[in-house]
Amino acid sequence: MFLAIDIGNTNTVFALYDNADDISAMWRCETIASKTADEYAAFLKPLFAMENTSFDDISFVLVGCVVPEAERHIIGFSKKYLPRDPVFVSAENISVNVDLPVPSQVGADRLINAVAVVQDYALPAVVVDLGTATTFDVIGADGSYLGGSIAPGIRLSIDALSKATAKLPHVNVVKSERAIAKSTDEAIQSGIFWGYVGLIQGVLGKIKSEMPDGVRSVIATGGLAPLFADYIDDLDCADETLTLKGLLAIYKEMR
Template sequence: MLLTIDIGNTKISFGLFRGSRIIKKFDIATETYNGRGLKKLLGRVPISGAIVCSVVPDKNRVIKKDLAMITGKRPIFVGQDIVAPIKNNYRFPKQVGQDRLVTAYAASELYGCPVLVVDAGTAITLDVVSGKKAYLGGMIVPGIKMSLDALYKDTALLPRVKLSKPDSLVGTDTKSSILSGVVFGLSVLLEGMVNKLKAKFGASTTVVGTGGSIHFLSRDRKVFTHIDPDLTLTGLSLIYRKI
């Protein structure tokens, strides 16, 4: 069985694949990850290999060590041991997060091109893959939780708000006003950005939504052609099978 790992700023996502099918997945907070309990979460499933993409270099060494001890195998890191199999047209190719390349590759393989990927994580990224399967670049904006935290940390009186789906468009107290403004505001922002990109790359461009917060931003499904919350993990499995 293949173990795929996506090390993000907020959480580390793990996915176990049997062939092309994900059969188990779980998350561990990135900040508190120390390897304890990972073996128990994985269980006694025989692991044939492991592949990792990471945007948190400080966690790479401990993940590599833990996986080697648990599985007896050295994990493969995208960007270090192999490159994502997609043409990278970014002006400075090394600046692109490996998760963005993996997800863009997965979307191009699974849903065709041209394709636009909206990944709602700690930050929200929009990435474009051309009709010739080349990664062109995209946009980066603050994510939902980052926006909520900024309002709390950078003001004197606004409260901390826990992320949830807003009950209504118009907030009736400070907390519901913040929640509505951030969630619906980012949803409208994404809709406008997607429309601008589709005007540039073609109205038939496929739009795929993914990431841990995508369900908060995908109430209006007209923006998205597909919602695929496991796109990065699936991309890692696709890359591993090409090795």
């Protein structure tokens, strides 16, 4: 069996694959950089048991990680309990050409998404990832990763607004039908929702103006992608499992 691990700034996702392409089990926990190898094992072992499998069944471990401090603990967990040496995704071990001066600066999540897009979508393409950061990644007609943009994430913006002001409350991210709100909570939710609709559409428009061959696919991913999918004019689809698809594709390339 193959274990894919996606370590993001907010959450860590573990996806278990058997010999087929379908995910047989998936679990999520909060990303805590100091979480130890033993804590990972204590979290995962009963979940494996619920799927009638064990650590001994794992033959390959592939990790996409954007939290460097967490890497040594995942390595420790994998070596001690599986036992397997995990492979970390980087610009050096994927099939996508990274057309940047310093490819190593690109986050693993962005590279993994690019691999998934090359496999599943018409090119050129843009990925909008609504995660801890809001990222825009451009994949060219030849499948090369061309670069992109990074903006603060939606929840990060809400947190910053609440912490930096004396009276503005912390609110949940919700779909807002109106821009003219009737309460403080609703006003923040409206400003966040429609503000990010405008941000996403504005950046996409600028990216398209810089692409001489146009853009054939625009894909949103991340946990908040479905919330915005119907309101972004240029968006073709929301694919919440894009990163896991990319990890599976990279695993197949490495086998």
